[in-house]
Amino acid sequence: MQKTTEYLCRHHGGDGHKAAEKTIQSHAKNHDRDFQTFWHRHCDRQLSDKASVIDLGCGPGLWLNELAALYPNARLTGIELAPYMLDRINGLATNINIIIDDLNNPTVDIPVHSVDVVLANLLIHELHQPVTLFSKLRSWLKPGSVLILCDMVRQPLADYLEHQYADINLGSHTPDYEALTNAFQHFQEHNRYHPEDLIQLLERCGFKVIESELFKNGRAVRIAAISV
Ligand SMILES: C[S@@+](CC[C@H](N)C(=O)[O-])C[C@H]1O[C@@H](n2cnc3c(N)ncnc32)[C@H](O)[C@@H]1O
Incomplete structure (x- = not known):
């Protein structure tokens, strides 16, 4: 974990405090109306009263708090590694749990087929490789449940x-x-990735991509994929 933490700090510009502040400042932009429309289009049907949702690389946990207001009975989990992001998590709703783990090779024990929705917002490009994580997600997600992946592309x-x-x-x-x-x-x-690389990789890892759209003038992609 130490090596990944050092890698992340360098990737985040060498100043963790500044990176966490930037993540907080860009939260609204990265979870804007278009993101929320996409989210609701693909996740609403999964989000029953007691749904289980995981935000991978949740940063300071702001999206989890927004979800808690919408779904007060859901089980919400954030997984994060960077200490400077974890330090900025505060005032969490009672139905949110934060787990510290390295998503390059997660060791957290999540019961098989127990999760309804997983979000990876701006995480995948920060991993050394995402195949191990995708394989874990296929085990964690209930069959037919959804992964929302948003990331920068080539x-x-x-x-x-x-x-x-x-x-x-x-x-x-x-x-x-x-x-x-x-x-x-x-x-x-x-x-790292062309949008088509991410789509094909997800399909090779056992997901079915049901929608993808470019945003930020083609510099980013949003993908909804279901675990089959
Ligand atoms: C660009 S930030 C996005 C934060 C948040 N998802 C958002 O959209 O505001 C990426 C987050 O993923 C976390 N992250 C990157 N690699 C990780 C890893 N290997 N394990 C756990 N978290 C990781 C970073 O620390 C950071 O908080």
């Missing part, structure tokens, strides 16, 4: 630079060396 370097350095003309101004190195590392780590 984008041309030009689009990334436009987003990252919108106000800077690289022809006349060279950003700081460290910042540039981090930006190119960040580009690579957010460029």
